[in-house]
Amino acid sequence: MSEAAYERLRDAIVRGDLVPGEKIKDAELAEMLGLSRTPVREALTRLVESGLVESKPGVYTRVSTLNHHDIAATLAVLKALDSLAVETAVPRLTERDFRTMRQANRNFAAAVDRQDVSKALAADDAFHHVIIEAAGNPVIARVVEQLHPQVHRILYRKFSGLLGGEETIKHHKELILTCELGDAQAAATLSGEHWSHLSDLISGLFDSNELSD
Secondary structure (H helix, E strand, O other): OHHHHHHHHHHHHHHOOOOOOOEOOHHHHHHHHOOOHHHHHHHHHHHHHHOOEEEEOOOEEEEOOOOHHHHHHHHHHHHHHHHHHHHHHHHHOOHHHHHHHHHHHHHHHHHHHHOOHHHHHHHHHHHHHHHHHHHOOHHHHHHHHHHHHHHHHHHHHOHHHHOOOHHHHHHHHHHHHHHHOOOHHHHHHHHHHHHHHHHHHHHHHHHOOOOOO
8 A cells, every 4th residue: 555655646746746845744645545644654755765755854744846956966876877777788688678679669759749748758667677677786776766756757847848859769769779789888878878968958947947846
């Protein structure tokens, strides 16, 4: 029940159903979710650890605001972890993995064409999940899963300007081809450049106050 509460609250924050700065009361959430307060409190603890919720005991529990410095730090960590995952995974990727990645990219392209943000992000996650699984490093998998929602809630708000175009589809194709050639370092560099570009785009949104809460 705690896992179910966590997933529902995480998704509500990512989609913007719970907005930045909104106060959260565990009793009200428990009633809304049809659960006892214990799993809801456990879920909120995990959300605090992931940075989606901030809490000051006895004062407030609320959805975290979108902080430029925190997001930049998160993106830097995700870039480093993704580059390491790619470099480690390349020698282990199979033909089946490449087929899965190509299908995920086709799903991503179809979702972009329909402007279906939820399915596009799911397809993008599925694409990169293949690499993370092949890397076989549970620490990378655990930290990436914890940090991704912080970026997802920005992508959900500004998807068309960040991932929703031919550029990301082309990046996926180039990454697959580079991985197939077995050039782990080049693939890691390519992946890192994509994260840097995304970071620059998000910084631009903060600078222009398009992500102000």
